[in-house]
C-alpha cells in the first residue's frame with residue numbers, strides 16, 4: 384500500500400478496537416532482513432514486505448503478541464504465495480506464535496469474526512479517502528511555491544482522516560458524515576495553498592505493479608524525482624484494483640450462469656454500497672479533480688480490449704494497458720510503468736506498449752524495473768522527460 388493508505392487502513396483497524404500500526408518506513412535494515420530471510424528468487428515486493436515484518440518482530444518486546452496483516456488473492460502471479468511463504472518463514476525462524484491475519488473475500492472475511500462487517504466497510508472508506516488525499520497531493524505538489532508546503536498539508540490531512548476514523552462511531556451513516564467532513568477540511572487546507580501553474584508541466588501517467596508503484600521506498604520515490612523534472616504525475620491508485628476484483632467477480636458469476644443467485648445479489652448490493660460511499664467521499668473534490676477524474680474500471684477494461692481483452696488476460700497487466708490508454712486520452716504526455724524486476728505483469732505490458740505507443744502517435748511509454756539495486760534512475764528520467772516534452776509539444780501543435 385501507499386504510505387497514506389497504510390496509515391488510514393491501520394486507523395480502520397483501530398476503529399473496530401484492534402491495536403494496529405503500519406510497518407515503520409522501509410530502510411536499509413528492511414533490505415538487510417529481506418535479503419537474509421528470502422532466497423533472492425522471490426519478487427522484490429516479497430523481499431521488502433518480509434524485511435519490514437522481520438524488522439517489526441526484531442523490535443517487538445514480545446513477538447507472540449504481534450499479528451501481521453498480509454492479504455492474499457487468487458490470480459496468475461506469485462502474490463497468492465506471499466502469505467503461505469511468510470508463514471513458512473516465521474515457522475522456521477522461531478516465530479511460530481506470530482499470527483498472520485489474511486482475510487479473504489472467498490470466505491466472507493471469517494478470519495475477522497464479528498468484526499468483519501464493520502471492518503470491511505470502514506476499511507473500504509479508509510482506502511478511498513486515502514486515495515483522494517494522495518490525488519490532491521499529486522495535483523498540488525508540482526506547483527508549490529514554498530518547498531514542503533504541500534507535504535505538510537497532506538500530513539495534516541492524513542492525521543485528520545486517521546483521527547476521524549478512530550474517533551467516529553462505526554455506525555455507517557454517522558461514520559460517513561464524519562469522513563465527508565474530514566474531506567471538506569482537507570480540501571480547504573489544499574485550496575489555501577499558493578500555487579504557481581504556468582502550463583509547462585507535462586502530465587505523466589504512472590501505472591505498474593501495485594506494490595512497487597505505490598511504495599516509495601521500492602520505486603526510489605520515482606514520482607518525486609519526476610516532479611523535480613517539472614512533471615505532474617497521475618498515479619494509478621489502490622482502489623482501482625479493488626474495483627477490478629469486484630468486476631471480475633461479476634464476470635465469473637455470469638460465466639457460471641449464476642447471476643440470479645444470493646451470491647450475485649450480495650455482490651450487487653455491495654457494489655452499490657461501495658459506489659455510494661466513494662461518490663460521497665469524492666464529492667467535495669469535484670472541482671479540484673476537473674480534468675483529472677478517475678475513469679471507471681469498465682472504461683479502463685474497454686480501453687485495454689484491443690490489446691489485452693480481459694477474457695483472455697488477467698490481473699494488473701490488463702489494468703495497466705487500459706489505464707495507459709485512458710491517460711493518453713486525458714492528455715498524458717507520457718506513461719511510466721513501475722514494476723519489480725522479473726514481474727510477469729511488467730514483462731507482458733512491455734511487450735504490448737510499443738503498439739499502444741504507435742497508436743498514440745509515438746506516446747513515450749517506458750518500463751522502469753526495480754529490485755533494490757537501481758543505478759541511474761535520475762539520468763534515465765531526464766532522458767524520458769525530454770521525450771515526453773517533445774511529445775507534448777507535438778500533440779499541442781497537432782491540436783492547433
Ligand code: SF4
Pocket residue numbers: 426427428460461462592593699723725726727728729
Ligand atoms: S505482480 Fe509481479 S511482483 Fe507482484 S507478486 Fe505478481 S509477479 Fe510478483
